Amino acid sequence: MPKLNINGVDHQVDGPADMPLLWAIRDLVGLTGTKFGCGQALCGACTVHLDGYPTRSCQTFIGDLEGVKITTIEGLDGKVAETVQQVWTDLDVPQCGYCQSGQVMAAVALLTETPKPSDEDIDAALDGNLCRCATYHRIRAGVHEAARRLEA
């Protein structure tokens, strides 16, 4: 049985090695903040961090994750994450909210790596995260605002 370290806790999960991490997180571990959107790594709704790196959990398989630290939206913490979530709330970025776990995971990873991203940096980092409500205008503004607050 594959072992997964999710948000600092070890879980033995009863699933085959080729089971996508997304479904293990949602259906076996019971954390539902990570969303299913496409199953093909095309939309970013299922984004989690693997050792801090944003990754599509729908195309990551549980047999390959020995020794990897998996962080989901539920386990996100630290100054960057708190700032992003606060800004998202202050600017009312979400509409339906379904893609926003993935957007937040991607934005936190971007700001951790690139504290002062340009519009182009944001577009490049978040182009894989679809938002059908098209809240992109506010996502971009949110990343800039989070960068500003983190610098202050």
Add this chain to the structure above:
Amino acid sequence: MLPKIIEHLAPAASVETTRRGFLMTAGAAAGALVVGFGSSPVRAAGAGAAAAAAPEPFDAYLKIADDGTVTVLSSQFDMGQGSYNGLATLVNEELGADWSKITVEGATGDLKLYGNLSWGGAVQGTGGSSSITTSFDRYRKAGAAARMLLTEAAAKEWNLPASEITAKDGVLRHASGPSAGFGEMAAKAAQLPVPKTIPLKGRDDWSLIGNADLRRYDSRAKTDGTHDFTIDVNLPGMLTAVMIHPPKFGAVVKSFDASKAKAMKGVVDVVETPRGIAVVGEHMWAALAGRDAVAVTWDETKAETRSSAQIMAGYHKAVEQAPQAVARTQGDAAKALAGAVKTVEATFDFPYLAHAAMEPLNAVARMNADGTLEIWGGLQLPGLYQGMVAKAAGIDPTKVVSHIMKTGGGFGRRGTPDGDVIVEAVMVAKAIGYKAPVKVQWTRENDMRGGRYRPAYVHKLTAGLDSDGNIVAWKHHIVGQSIVAGTPFQGLIQNGVDQTSVEGASNLPYAIPNMQVGLTTMKVGVPPLWWRAVGSTHTAYATEAFLDQVAAEAGKDPLALRLALLKDHPRHAAVLKLAAEKAGWDKKLPEGRFMGLAVHESFHSYVAHVAEISMKGGEVKVHRVVAAVDCGTVVNPDTVKAQIEGGTGFGLGAMLAEELTLGTGGVVDQGNYDTYTPLRISAMPKVEVHILPSTEPPTGVGEPGVPSIGPAVANAIRRATGKPITTLPLTRGMQS
């Protein structure tokens, strides 16, 4: 036009509801104040006595628990457009609760309470951007009634006049000292007689309505993963089913072999339903793995087997004939065209479009031991679904208990008149003998290939100019499928015209003396559906792109020409002027930049877009968009902006690159976001939204941000390249 649908809807909607079941839940919260409006203006129930004595079915718009939590019970569905927040704002403008203690739940039941007044009240539903319109008085009155009962209870308790007691931030207070939280007075308030008249605040006294600083109550939960959608419903013992749907619309199962799948670990059952094969697993991955092992053969006798190209060829042929039905006639368009000095003509092609909401369709069904059937889902038309679910299960509609879930986008897709995935979940639960609760979860491919698209259309427009370049004739012929034919909404077809096919074209606001708008409705086996902004998704483009082309032929400025033709339509003219002014329409643009504009009314709201673009290597880049909106009285200004921003992105994405096509034999070509390509962040322009101040009645904004962005961008491209874009999406139109 909407009141006309009543008679058609009434039979389907007259289902007695489960509202009593809900009441028991509400009443069980001891000490709660529950406010609603039945045949008498307000009833309150706390210990249950008032409810028991009530002669009519009891219903509620809000409840206040003894801890001061206020739950607004929304008749309107929230797909992300902010209707829940809007209704909470209306309630709290009058109630005075602590905003951080307000939450909203979807409710369904008595049509007297929940019927959509914009639709004549005969059905509960969300659509046509009507949530604020139908709720504006109802939910303010509910808040006011609750506040009156609370202050009256405090007055009795303190032996002070109610008129001197204030309600603010969830606290009742008298200047002489006494104070109490709403929760402390809720049970006492519930025992009081209901006020006969409920005065509302005057416009000048509003503090929440129109307040741009008010934040949405639900944003936090949407950033930390705690906002639950249908996909997140998890019941004890619940199974997950994935569907194998027919590969062509109208095909049905002939036979299937599930022996391999059934032997797989985690696969619980494989069953046939009227809509296809369901593979039922212990969890999603087990069901998905099992699905790959099922072999199905299909009976395609009644299937639609034409390709998009074949369907469109038929439309092109039809558009050259006389229209089947006429939606608008004024003057004599044919005669005026014959006498025109110059004529301009264009034919526009619009593809099928998928809603492609981020949460693939889903629903949960559970049959209980007491014979009640519970359903969880994005119930956009809950009363209709209740009846359909009951029929599918073969039970009495009063046994159905509906749980209205928040939903990961909708754009029309959760408002299928036939119940679609909701009914499907019940079919699957029934097929496994109701042995466990079942969640039916579609894959992206199920969702993309599941039909219910914005129909494809072909439009032909002809305009006649006189020797001064004035437009003297306008002829418009629309060819496509009817969205409402054969549904409970078919009352929207009048004199052979499906209003949803021609809206935005038949009410063209421009002062043109001779006009004819005709419709030819085609029968195609691809299930159609409303798609955010419905008819205006194509009529706005056809009319506004064509008008720009005519302006160019007449040597006139597109803004000046429109303003001259809008002399009897000041609200159109005002948003157009405002957008043009804020965008700097008359200023010189940097080298290589071009602007285009468009204006459109949909659902009684008026929106104008100005787009600034550049062209590089045959590709368009939209740099900046300025929008102006007049939606009457504004409840949540920031939500209005958000909806116009999002509507702009949604409409732009469709115009640039979205199309759903049927290949040879009628199989849908697209399956996922690699081939069906909504807008991504890198293509999102900067958007500015300007709201026109207004004291007119409130109208909606969920849809009206969509229609005019496409033609605004197309008009900018035409000015850049000299070529009109008459085939959508642009990725196709630039080639042709």
